Amino acid sequence: MTVLILTCEQDVTADLAVVELNANGIPVLRLDPAELPGGVDVSGEYVHGAFAGHLSVGGRVVSMQGLRSIWVRRPGTPAARSADASAWLSEESAQALYGMLRCTGARWMNHPDAARQARHKPWQLWLARESGLPVPATLITTFPRVAREFAARYPDLVVKPVSGSHPGDDGLAVPTTRVRPDEDFGAVEHGPTLLQRRIRKAADIRLTVVGERMFAARAAAGPDADDDAVVDVRFRPSGVTWKPVPVPPRVAEGAATYLSRAQLAYGAFDFAEDADGIWWFLECNQSGQFGFIEIETGQPIGSAVAQWLAGEPLIPTNSATEPTRP
Known part of the structure; x- marks a missing residue:
């Protein structure tokens, strides 16, 4: 039974677990969905009420029915590195890969729906x-007046993004920052703003x-x-x-x-x-x-x-x- 790890190529965090699995003789298949199709290929067959799926990476083929667990670590966007990359191809590739993996009995860390x-x-x-x-105490708002009232109750605030940084896109990280005492919160109306008592x-x-x-x-x-x-x-x-x-x-x-x-x-x-x-x-x-x-x-x-x-x-x-x- 194989452990499937979905992550980018440079992932030291994943390496720490892979070393342990390899040392114990547990088969591991590591792939980045960004390489699908081309470097990574998938195939699934639905015949007579049964499903049979396969993954191929670098010439190695693994049955999806032989997966014991799936670790969704830091996968890239499916088809992102394809020569014909497009939003349509990414959606098609994501539907194929994750749709088939949902047909297995493997345990997820973590399941895409829960994640x-x-x-x-x-x-x-x-x-x-x-x-x-x-x-x-936290406020998420697009109303400047509500933000001012919140600041009056909690004068010492920080501001942070509502979404944080997307997994695999660390370049978008925005630091949590203290709010100036003289802030008028007029810019709040231009986008949801998260204010929190420091x-x-x-x-x-x-x-x-x-x-x-x-x-x-x-x-x-x-x-x-x-x-x-x-x-x-x-x-x-x-x-x-x-x-x-x-x-x-x-x-x-x-x-x-x-x-x-x-x-x-x-x-x-x-x-x-x-x-x-x-x-x-x-x-x-x-x-x-x-x-x-x-x-x-x-x-x-x-x-x-x-x-x-x-x-x-x-x-x-x-x-x-x-x-x-x-």
């Missing part, structure tokens, strides 16, 4: 609150959840954190040091509930820890990176992903320890 819903930040905020996770950070928290396993890492805020206009840890000008930390029981319960209700097998949660030690939910990326966390903390996240994809115990290739889940 599509999980990318909506307004829904994330609602689900996090429903799951028992603290969420900062949490005075003691630290940034990244909680990576793989199935039932949780890996939390903490990066302490700098002494000048309150003076920074950009409060996004991804754009912090100075070096960031991540260290493993235990997961508070209430956060563990809330994160597990969140992923269960979202029907996700994997999630990378971002929290802001305040001076009282409360972890405030900011977002959950259903295909978030974990490579930088594993490399810096030694947490065996890639091994956990590999084990979930394999569906069986694996012999670890390193001696890194995992924080105990409360």
Whole structure:
């Protein structure tokens, strides 16, 4: 049985899991849908009530019925690298590939339907609150007057994009930024704007959840954190040091509930820890990176992903320890 990984060619995060799978003799097929058709080919036959599908990459042919799991990591847009690339060909290729893969009995990390819903930040905020996770006061609006009223109630605000950055398109990332005290919010009418009460950070928290396993890492805020206009840890000008930390029981319960209700097998949660030690939910990326966390903390996240994809115990290739889940 083969593990299928859908991702771009340069993906160090995926490499961490592939190493573990290869070391344990688990067959892996890695492909980028952007190479379909040409570098990647598909075929599916529906005859006498049965489906038989096949994938071909670099001359290697794999039966879709032989897939044990599918990891949708950072796939490119189907047919994007075709000599005849077009929106029509991309849609045709996506329908063919993902439609056939839906006909298999393979487990998904994460299923495309669940992943599509999980990318909506307004829904994330609602689900996090429903799951028992603290969420900062937030407004999404195109009404300048409503934005001004919100700012009057919560004078210390940040602004961030509603959509975030699309998976596989890191160039569109926009940093979370503090709102100026004299902002008049007139520009809000030109597009939906997300305003959120700023949490005075003691630290940034990244909680990576793989199935039932949780890996939390903490990066302490700098002494000048309150003076920074950009409060996004991804754009912090100075070096960031991540260290493993235990997961508070209430956060563990809330994160597990969140992923269960979202029907996700994997999630990378971002929290802001305040001076009282409360972890405030900011977002959950259903295909978030974990490579930088594993490399810096030694947490065996890639091994956990590999084990979930394999569906069986694996012999670890390193001696890194995992924080105990409360």
